[in-house]
Amino acid sequence: MPITGVTVKHYAYCPHIVRLEALGFSERVTEAMYEGQVVEKEKEVGFLLTKYKEVIRKPIYRWRNLVGSPDFVLHAYNYYTPLDVKAGYSTTLDHKYQVLFYAFIMEKLGMNVKEALLYYVRKKKLVKLQYNDDERKFVEKLIKWIREAMEEEVKVAQRKEKCENCNFFPYCRPKKVGRLYYTL
Ligand code: SF4
Structure with a gap:
């Protein structure tokens, strides 16, 4: 089973999602939703794209069973930089992991x-990460860690809010104890 940028994002949210995906459960994302996102993203980072000699839009990179598709790849001199555009306000672990994963495949x-970029639309903020x-x-x-999580069931405890906002909740059916949910 391939490890994609979405797998990385899911792992950062909760390792148990990766296990559920390995068992065949998935989130539904329509093509229309996806296309809409790409068009909007291009408008938001237009100011940045003009500074590079070449911009590669939504490439799909594969190396062994790793698959990465950054929103943009910026090419200047002999350097290539992945750029992901995010709707939110601040840098989260899943965003960092994802864009570094793209850098690794590239x-x-x-x-x-040498670096990876994240752009936050609501704050109009560009974050540079070293690679x-x-x-x-x-x-x-x-x-x-992701391969291990795919291969075998691990017990996970998550905060109530996190599980209740998780798209995999109906498949996972974790058990609630106090303010935590537990798998298995
Ligand atoms: S419902 Fe909770 S424990 Fe289950 S996959 Fe989602 S975040 Fe993880």
Whole structure:
């Protein structure tokens, strides 16, 4: 089963989602929703795109069983930078993991990657993340953890609010104890 940017995002939210996906459960995202998102994103970061010699829109990169599709890849000199555009206000772990995961795949495909970018639409804020040895090692570990989470059931405890906002709640059916939900 491939590990995609969405898998990485889901793992950061809750490792149990990755297990549910490996068992065949999925979220429904329509093509129309997806297309709409890409058009809006292009408007938001137009000011940035003009600064680069080449902009690659929504490429799909594959290396072994890893698949990454950043919103944009910015090409300047001999560097390539993945850029994801997010609707929210602030940087979250899942956003960071996702864009570093893209940087990792791009590097494996022979591109020279030194940083990754996130743009937050509501705050109009650009966040730069370094991509060097530490980040590369971190992504390697992350991929290993995701593979483990796909392969076997692990007990997870999550905050009530998190489970109640999770699209996988109906498949997961965690047990509520106080303010926490538990799997298994
Ligand atoms: S419902 Fe809760 S425990 Fe289950 S997958 Fe979602 S966040 Fe994880």
